[in-house]
Amino acid sequence: MKPSDLLLLAFIALALGGFSPLMVKAEDPYRFFTWTVTYGKISPLGAPQQGILINGQFPGPTIDCVTNDNIVVNVVNQLDEPILITWNGVQQRKNSWQDGVLGTNCPILPNTNWTYKFQAKDQIGSYTYFLSTVLHRAAGGFGALNINQRSVISIPYPAPAGEFTLLAGDWYKASHKGLRRILDYGKNLPLPNGLLINGASSGVTFTGQQGKTYKFRVSNVGIVTSINFRIQGHTLSLIEVEGAHTQQELYESLDVHVGQSVTVLVTLNQAVKDYYVVISSRFTKPVLTATAILRYQGSNTPASLPLPAGPTYQVHWSMKQARTIRLNLTANAARPNPQGSYHYKLIPVARTIILANSPVQINGKLRYAVNGISYIDPETPLKLADYFNISSVFTLNSIKDSPSSGQPATLGTSVISTTLHDFVEIVFQNNEKYVQSWHLDGSSFYAVGYGPGQWNQDMRKRYNMDDAIVRHTVQVYPLSWSAILVSLDNKGMWNLRSAIWTRRYLGQQLYVRVWNDELSPYTENDIPPNALLCGKAKRS
């Protein structure tokens, strides 16, 4: 344990009258859900198409819970394909058993069910969940997961009069199987057909009272497209990004990349009428747009054109904005301690890993590789291979810590081996002309730097080493790099992936194994009694 952790524990113990929260697991409330996943007809862009519904809903039901709640979700798969649900940004402390990706779990087969059980441990903020298998997410099966603060925790802003959840992102008219065929054939997908907010390209209405302030939780649940979010005539006060309270800057509009979430406060300080809520695509030609309506209660006046303009191709604008998103060091996080009490600049970096994405041709087909390896899922989940000591599923450090040029790309199962509590610097080097979005399961990280061109050690001088934002998904601009620092304090097998789903499907992902040799419930939960077994882990 680091001295800073000890201090933190002492502080919490004091704050709670000498009662350590580590002892009070049993009191945290349970929330039970049964979710039936089916196909169903939806018409988000006008024409009917087959969607993936959860309990008949598209988007899926919202989970509203409180920090440390135990969430139990019995997922009934009535599709014709195996599925898994992942909880994007839920850290699953010591519990990668519940992460819901093919590296940690056997899939839930058609006409069977499986029950997830996890805790929203020490987290607060706006998150999402979605089907992680193949391209299911392109047809639905996603929703919001909102974690509210416990009543004893003060938040760094006045309580809003209400809140709205916006699931925003791109959309294709083709079915998820049709999209998959294109990728399997070796081609990339065309531009999406449109954008959606909560399952519609226009008309979804959020109603509030003049003079009051509302919380908007905005997540990009799309497949490939970065978006810009704005509200006609109103400014956005950014309060939280993926579980961390930000310094509350005002924005005309905010970029939200695939897989990311932001939470803003909006004060209804204009005349009583309707206003456009707008999302538009970034870095695409043509620019795609979707709208919703912010209605002041009592309004009889429809929203008026033109739509507020937003940035379209400008990369520099977005990079500048990204640097303004900073952690509020004095605000509480999920626990009653200042977020900045952990001074990351004082911690020596144990290892630097540089990950470069690239489009490659393997067997004549388009794939995406990371440091020359295009990931394929083995039949046996990596986590089960570890647990059952099955040595033939993956080899550690088959992927190098930095890209090497010259060698042809190969298919492989990349696993980076790290030691529990390692403090690691990861540089995402993007030598492509397309914006990237990288997500890490299991831990949030400090997004310390963004810059154009090739990263080198001198770039460290440009890092924000004081109040970088903590998040789970970071964008990497075209022909640019982004750097993160992460404390790997969560033992398990964690997916590090492109949040751009076509790229992940075609191999732009890997796993980070956070490990120590101590077999103990203090460092990692035991395998759940209902764990599904498949591949080489299947008992014969």
Ligand SMILES: *[C@@H]1O[C@H](CO)[C@@H](O)[C@H](O)[C@H]1NC(C)=O
């Ligand atoms: C499947 O659902 C039933 C209830 O309908 C439940 O009792 C059972 O535990 C579930 N199975 C798994 C593996 O979660």
Ligand SMILES: *[C@@H]1O[C@H](CO)[C@@H](O)[C@H](O)[C@H]1NC(C)=O
């Ligand atoms: C930071 O959080 C504190 C609460 O601890 C709050 O009073 C302050 O306004 C916040 N600062 C900014 C810039 O958001």
Ligand SMILES: *[C@@H]1O[C@H](CO)[C@@H](O)[C@H](O)[C@H]1NC(C)=O
């Ligand atoms: C795997 O190997 C470890 C270390 O040798 C051992 O303690 C553990 O019991 C083994 N697990 C299984 C499931 O055989």
